[in-house]
Amino acid sequence: MASDLDMSFVNVSLPLRASGCLYEVGIAGGKWSYVRKQETPPAEGTVVSLEELTPEQAADGIAVDLEGRLLLPGLVDSHMHLDKAFTIQSVGNRSGTLREAIENYSAAAPGFTREQIKDRMREAIRQAAAYGTTSIRSHLDFNCRESTDVAMRTVYAALELKEEMQDVMELQFFPMCPYDPGARGVAEAYEEALKLGLDGVGGAPHLSTDPEGSIAYLFRLADKLGLPIDLHADENDDPAIRTVEFIAEQTLRYGFQGRVATGHLCSLSAMDHPTAERVMRKMADAGLRAITLPGANLYLQGRGDRGLVRRGVTRVKELVEAGVPVAVASDNIQDPFHPFGRGDLLQIGLLSAYASHLASEQELLLLLRMMTEVPAAILGLKDYGVQPGQAADFVIFDARTVHDLLSWLPAGRWVGRKGKWISISREHRWSRESRERIAK
Ligand SMILES: [Zn+2]
Numbered sequence: 001m002a003s004d005l006d007m008s009f010v011n012v013s014l015p016l017r018a019s020g021c022l023y024e025v026g027i028a029g030g031k032w033s034y035v036r037k038q039e040t041p042p043a044e045g046t047v048v049s050l051e052e053l054t055p056e057q058a059a060d061g062i063a064v065d066l067e068g069r070l071l072l073p074g075l076v077d078s079h080m081h082l083d084k085a086f087t088i089q090s091v092g093n094r095s096g097t098l099r100e101a102i103e104n105y106s107a108a109a110p111g112f113t114r115e116q117i118k119d120r121m122r123e124a125i126r127q128a129a130a131y132g133t134t135s136i137r138s139h140l141d142f143n144c145r146e147s148t149d150v151a152m153r154t155v156y157a158a159l160e161l162k163e164e165m166q167d168v169m170e171l172q173f174f175p176m177c178p179y180d181p182g183a184r185g186v187a188e189a190y191e192e193a194l195k196l197g198l199d200g201v202g203g204a205p206h207l208s209t210d211p212e213g214s215i216a217y218l219f220r221l222a223d224k225l226g227l228p229i230d231l232h233a234d235e236n237d238d239p240a241i242r243t244v245e246f247i248a249e250q251t252l253r254y255g256f257q258g259r260v261a262t263g264h265l266c267s268l269s270a271m272d273h274p275t276a277e278r279v280m281r282k283m284a285d286a287g288l289r290a291i292t293l294p295g296a297n298l299y300l301q302g303r304g305d306r307g308l309v310r311r312g313v314t315r316v317k318e319l320v321e322a323g324v325p326v327a328v329a330s331d332n333i334q335d336p337f338h339p340f341g342r343g344d345l346l347q348i349g350l351l352s353a354y355a356s357h358l359a360s361e362q363e364l365l366l367l368l369r370m371m372t373e374v375p376a377a378i379l380g381l382k383d384y385g386v387q388p389g390q391a392a393d394f395v396i397f398d399a400r401t402v403h404d405l406l407s408w409l410p411a412g413r414w415v416g417r418k419g420k421w422i423s424i425s426r427e428h429r430w431s432r433e434s435r436e437r438i439a440k
Contacts (some may be wrong), residue, residue, distance in 0.1 A: 003290070004028055006392070008063045009429055010042045013070045014386055015368060015402050022068060026321075029394040030418035035386055050414060051395065053424055069401045072136025072368065073385050074393030074417065075345045078375035079230075079263050079291045079329035082138040082161075085152050085343075086334045089439040093336035098235060098300045101336040102207075107145040110150045117157040119438050124333055125169050127343035130423045132395030132413045135170035137230065137379055139202045142175040148189035149177075155193045157267050162197075168422055170393075171381055174202030175231045180209065191413050194225055204232035206243045215243065219250045228259040228380065235264035237301055237310050239271040245279060248286035253325035257287030263329070263380050265314035266301050274314040277317060277322070284323035289378050290368075292316050293331035294351040296338040315358035320366065327375035328352045328367070345371050346397075350406055364402045392419040 008026040014035075016026045017023070026033045047065040048057055084105060093101045121138075128136060140158055142151040158173045164173065169209045177200055181187050194201065201217070201222040208214040215231075221231045233244045244262055268276055284292070292389075294313050301312020319326050330348050332338035341347070349371050353359060358367050376384040385393040398412025401404040415423040 003123055005033065006030065008061055009066050009071065010047055011068055012399060014069055015365065016072065016372065025386065025420040026144060026161065029207060030392055032116050032386060032388050032392050034391055035389055043063060046350055050359050055424065066396060070397045070399050070405060071386065072395050073372050074395055075132045075371050076135045076375035077128060077133045077330050077345050078137050078327045078378045079293060079331055080136050080138045080304055081332045082124045082136070083140055083158065084122045084332055084335040086438045088334045088339045091336045096299065097303050099424060104284050104336050105141070106145055109141060110146045114157045117154055118161055121157065121161045122165065123434065123438055124343055125165050129415060130413065131344040131346065132415050133343065133345055134415070134417050135379055135381060137174065137377070140173050140175045140185040140276040142178060142193065143185065144178050144186050144189060148185055151189060152193065155196060155198065159197055162335055168417060171206035172199040174198065174200045177201065177203035177218060179207050179216060191221065193411040194227060200228040200230055204235065204404060206234050206236060206241055211243045212246050213248050216249055219254050223254050230263070232264055233269065234261035234267040236269050237312065241267045242279060245282055248282045248288055251286040251288060261289040261291055263291040265290055266297055266312040268314050269312065270310055270365065277293050277388040280319055280322040280324060288324060290314065290324050290326045290357070291329050292326055292352060294328055294412050295341055296354045297350050298351065299338050307312065310373045311355065313355040316352065325374045325377065327378055328370040334336050338359065350409060353406060359400065364406060368402060393417050
């Protein structure tokens with residue numbers, strides 16, 4: 001049957017919209033063309049089941065019966081490190097601490113070629129895409145210890161990948177400003193990198209010898225270049241480390257409300273409650289967004305504790321209650337900062353459910369928003385969501401309830417971007433050869 005639809009689905013569950021009813025949705029020209037409640041079941045012979053969908057039929061735009069499966073807008077991973085992915089074998093981290101991860105990676109970075117970096121990024125993007133992610137914000141190592149050429153190598157690799165993978169993934173790159181932006185040549189190189197087409201200002205100023213000076217510099221630069229800011233903030237067990245307060249002050253000073261994201265916020269979980277409440281209020285007043293990164297932080301934090309060990313995951317529910325939007329993101333994949341992970345945001349969502357006590361139906365819906373709508377707002381995605389006129393990026397899961405989704409982490413993921421299938425297989429299979437090549 002001729003149709004100007006790219007594809008259409010019937011018997012769709014849209015948990016972010018409503019529970020207990022099914023929808024029919026259509027896609028034309030890469031955008032959702034209609035999203036409506038399904039009043040009558042589809043006529044026999046007019047649909048194909050998702051499991052029987054062949055690549056030919058998929059290309060044909062035939063209506064697909066989702067049989068009540070969940071459909072979400074494409075997952076948005078708002079904090080990754082694509083350039084570092086899969087370096088756990090070649091770099092390592094014996095102590096499991098953040099300090100050793102930084103040291104080892106920094107020492108190894110000059111030895112990586114641009115092609116090696118691209119290989120790792122490409123594979124990490126493919127993995128994430130197969131698990132349902134259609135947009136990623138990745139931080140980039142900007143290593144100037146030996147020379148600024150080392151830093152620029154990663155920048156060029158990222159820019160080339162952004163172009164190469166644009167049909168598969170929406171990509172944003174935020175280079176991490178070195179801890180000492182005052183060192184010779186660093187500020188010039190950093191600004192040059194941003195002007196080449198990177199998407200925003202990043203860094204981990206709590207690690208600087210002068211955190212406030214570093215933060216002030218990053219805000220001046222972001223203001224001058226008109227770019228958003230995304231910082232690693234207070235990734236530390238020490239409750240006295242509270243650079244996020246100064247970040248909030250600078251945000252208000254520069255009128256950057258809604259354009260500043262802060263990731264980790266581990267020390268927030270170690271603070272006494274009245275102090276934490278004051279800090280969270282300040283964050284809310286400044287319109288900061290928060291990103292929790294439970295995988296890396298459960299691995300890295302609290303290593304020095306004996307007895308009751310701090311686990312380093314920030315106060316997710318309390319931030320939300322204070323009015324700070326919180327996203328959940330992957331952070332590192334199989335590298336010295338986090339040895340596990342496969343680019344599957346749902347898996348990280350489950351970790352967050354455990355670490356942040358999210359389990360009721362309402363809380364699981366909140367968790368889904370932490371992987372979709374909240375990070376989409378952080379990335380500033382303008383045409384996001386399952387609504388007519390918005391980009392048709394989506395993931396269909398082999399699950400019919402949100403509880404099943406988090407319990408089974410179903411392997412079945414059918415993923416589309418701008419109305420075209422990215423993955424209709426059950427799982428991205430990674431060949432042993434490419435795995436070995438990338439791990440080198
Ligand atoms: Zn990070």
